[in-house]
Structure formats: structure tokens, C-alpha cells
Amino acid sequence: MQPTPKTEQELLMRANALAGMTLGELAQIANIAVPPDLRRDKGWVGQLLEWHLGASAGSKPVPDFTELGIELKTIPVGYHGKPLETTFVCVAPLIGLHGLCWENSHIRHKLARVLWVPVEGERDIPLADRHVGSPLLWSPSPEEEQQLRQDWEELMDMIVLGQVEQITARHGEVLQLRPKAANSKAQTEAYGANGQPIKTLPRGFYLKTQFTAGLLEKYFIL
DNA sequence: GAGTGATCATAC
């Protein structure tokens, strides 16, 4: 593991130095084996970048760069720089929502400051040959935060009203709610239609590709 | 082909 960057500038310089390199090169430096594909190693790319940038949090529920309050997210992009996948942000709280508002929600804090690192994700590029792109240190603009907040409030309203199971990934313009579990048999507690507790699949918030594509386009001066 | 719902690994 590389030393933890002490300033935002140091982190950014470190991330910039990785741009243009391949995952194979980075894995060799870190002395990590490159898996044949990501089918059984979905978090591999993210963890490789965490190693190189000196992320300190490990598996703890705090930002990757705790001291800087910055979250690291890798994002798979295609040949045109467009995101190939939605981006998982955090699990959605399904109970104990009394008094919860956007300002003190987990997701807002997660997205307050994010270092996005695009990585080639086309499946026909061998993992070791995929290139890392230029990093983007981002905070939501007032417009972006408003979009996120609006979707969040709609989804949370449904959860409070016991309509979790009626929510699909089609709800929300930029933020969606989808299963986040080991498999479809996982259970967690939530509110039922009459306020009684029910068991349901754990859900997570995901940023839609349209939204992340907008970020990369808007803030990336290529 | 895109998008939604399902899934994988690992630590605690």
C-alpha cells in the first residue's frame, strides 16, 4: 500500500500520474495477480486503484481518504468515454427513518466529494490491457444536488409508506434503487404497507449512467 | 443493445 496522501493536491497528482497506464502495469507494481475476468472479482479494479492512491479506510464505513473527506470511485467507460455501468453509492436505509432528511442522509455525505477515476471497461479488452483515464475531483453543483435530492425524496417517501417492493430501477431520473445483496434470498427489515415490519431484499442507491456521463462530459476538459 | 434485477468476493 502506498502512503496516504496528505493533501487534496497530492492525491490529485498521484491520480494524474496513473492516467494512461494499464491495469496490468499497475497490478505488477502492486504485486497483485490480474484475474482472467471480473466475473468473480468485481471489486478488483477499485481495490487496485485504492492501493495505488493510498486509500486508508479499508472496509470501514468511512470515506476512502478519511482525512481529506474524499471518496474514490472507479467508473468503467467505453471507447467514447461514456460510462458502461451505473455506479453504486451506498445501501438505502429502510427503517428508522424518523426525522431523516436529505441534509443528513448517508448518500449526500458520500457524494459530497468524490474522486472519479475512469477505467476502460469494454469486455473485449483484456483486463490487463485496459487503460486508466484522467481523474476528476468532483462535488455536486447546486443543480446536480437538486436532481439527486429530488429523486432521493421520492424514493424515501415510498420506503416510509411501505412501498419498497413497488420500487423498481425505473424510479428516479438520476438516482435509482436496486437490489444490493449477495443474492435474491437475502433479507433485511423494512416497513410494510400498514407500517408493520416486513422482510425484504436489501436495496442500494445507484447513479444512472446518464448522470455520471454528464459529470465526465461537463467537468472533463479533454 | 440497453437497462434492470441479480450476483460475486471478502472482512467482521
Added chain:
DNA sequence: GTATGATCACTC
């Protein structure tokens, strides 16, 4: 089960 890291893969 929950937290971390996400992509897979089936259906439309």
C-alpha cells in the same frame, strides 16, 4: 447480515 469494492447476465 452489513460494510467495502462493483460487474454480470438475463429480459425486454
